[in-house]
Amino acid sequence: MRRMRTPSALAGLSLVLLTLVFAVIGPWLWGEEAVRFDPLHTLEGHSSAHLLGTDDGGRDLLARTLAATRQSVWLALLATLITTAVGVPLGALPSVLGPRAARFTAGLIDSLVAFPVLLLAMFAALLAGAGARGAVVGIGAAAVPGLARLTRTLADTVATSDYVAAARVLGAGRAAVLVRHVLPNIAEPLILTVTANLGYALLGLATLSLLGLGVQPPDYDWGRLLHDTLPRVYVDPEVVAGPALAVAIAGTGFALLGESLARASARAPSAPRGEPRTVLPPGCGPLPAAPDAVLEARDLTVSFGGVTPVRGVSFSVAPGELVGIVGESGSGKSLTALAVGGLLPHPGTASGHVLLGGRPLEEVPRRELGTRLAMVFQDPMAALNPALRVGSQLAEVATTHLGASRREAWRRAADRLGRVRLPDPEAQARRYPHEFSGGMRQRAVIAMGLMGEPELIVADEPTTALDVTVQKRVLELLAEVNETTGAAGLLISHDLAVVSRHCGRVLVMYAGRIVEELPSSELRRARHPYTRALVASSPDLKTDRSLPLATIPGRQPAPAEVPDGCAFAPRCARALERCRTDRPEPTAGLACWNPEDA
């Protein structure tokens, strides 16, 4: 519950607690004084005997305000109870009914939502009769459609999940699914909404009583007190202060608490605390020159708060070379790619050096980076605006970054679409991304990267979402583009075979570090036990079917749990005592104390 330690959450919680305490003790302590008539001191303002003055019966307004807490909160609770008791079952009903009845109920909820809330409240209040009862029913009914719709939307999300599909295949009926899966999974957001609703009900009831429609004398709540004192606001403003403040405090408290609970449960990513941050200032340390490298990373480290998913990674890429980075999920390979492109998501920070064409990355202006660097991601739709024609999006690169005229830019766009082998590029340029297949979209993204004169092309799992037949062609295109433009290429993939087929050199990452760097033709003779194990556990079309597949026991440590020694040691059959305590530094492309024979 650390996420509940925000100022608004604490404020909400204290206001609610304060309100509840007074709801309990108020009538006991001030109940008698609140109804004691004093004909000699009617309609008085502030005095030492009556801090907030008296009403037309000479009754103390401070005592009345405090004693009214219970009544006000109680009515709000009742109204919210009505909302919940009707709204939640109504919203859950479509999950239990057959398809036709479900559609009818869903339609009913939608039309109720469209119905004006005030009319609904008044209608319900009229039916229930005047006074407090009518007000409670009205306010309660008014919030029903909203809660019902929320319930239905939440229930729908759960009802279409794989685990509900699994339950249905296992033979669970609709009612069982509702009780076992749907309700437990929607309870949390519903409770938060109901808490916030309490605040709104409190305000609504106070408003009705203020208008004289709610609580009737001799009963009184905050709204009724406001109703009685409001005419005197210009004479003795302090007489209004008590009930007005009370309504504000309680209403704000419940609303704040509800919303803070909702925000806390929305699982904001929070960085574990306590670990010291290791951030090197950029530009420190000696820089060995690698004059011909287009891309040079030295001691690249990526931190998120106290967690360090990439730890001191160094490599370089020559012009026209395509280098692969392989690793399993969580190895830091994608963050390395993002850091190289200067695209780390907030609050990530990179330290160490990244040199692009010999210049530190942070010195390259953003505008220039747009043409010198091309990024290709797994999901091409993330890079394409669905509302714009493909040609316009490509042309935009040329008009904003290269200062080309619109006609020039469009011609260039069509030319680049042709270079990535899209048939009839002129026609393709006029189409929208959704008219493209997955493979065509990824080609368009590569073409977009080619609009400038890229020196570096970074492709992060560019074909993971594509079919094998398309994958092969897209990767061949990428390798070809790389070679013909003389750009440096980085291909990030979880698939060893993909990398070995298209890259000359491979960097193998494990737990944030490069553990081995080798020519891809040498992968079968890799010397690091992890690389060996990865190769052995990926089946190909020649794997011996009579033997079980090789597996790696255990799991890769999370960035916060990386041990002092070699991170792979706990899973490694060749681990020595030294491996658990001393971290092997990479020497000649290998970070291992006890490597396999070449």
Place this chain on the structure above:
Amino acid sequence: MKGGRGALLDVRDLNVRYGGFHAVRDVSFAVGEGEILGLVGESGSGKSSVARALTGLAPRTGTVAGLGPREAQLVFQDPYASLDPRMTVGRSVAEGFPREVGRRGRRAEVARLLELVQLDPRTAGRYPRELSGGQRQRVAVARALGARPRLLIADEVTSALDVSVQGALLNLVRELRAELGLAVLFISHDLAVVRYVCDRVAVMREGRIVEEGPVEQVIEHPSNDYTKALLEAVPHLR
């Protein structure tokens, strides 16, 4: 079907339509007792629709003979989405238990199934969020086995897993067949994986089966052009 084995599942002229979209077209195949049949194809080929149709999750026409209700169980692709986050592993695994297991036998049966999928029986008290992807997928397999199926449908069960974990799950599928004589319909886009796990394979394209046969024959000597193109595209280590 290979000699001697009786057909466990016989599917004839299966069709699946979603509104105007015809996902599966006149598909016929059979799965023998204790046989692993692979179903390969690219995205949109209709292979997952076959799985959903056989388990009643998608509307179908055609005849499906041989299996009673709940005798075909499904394991899904994404182990992060297929387990209820608010249920302990034990409750999830027990979800499909037949009535005769009863309350008392439940704990022992959960432990037996968890051991069968090579998980510590103490995992029963834990929640899915405490487990790795590979462990979750084992739980999903144990849950499917709890309904005592005769056919296990594995729909891209290793696609969401890392290579080092994938191997262990593929070994598990093969062991289950060896130990329980379980028949498996193994759906995947990965030909190398299908070749390793399956006895026979059917290749789907645009809702139809374009080639079917023993796995060695289809992989070594494909007769269909599309199968050839698929095999051609499989990346392999240099």
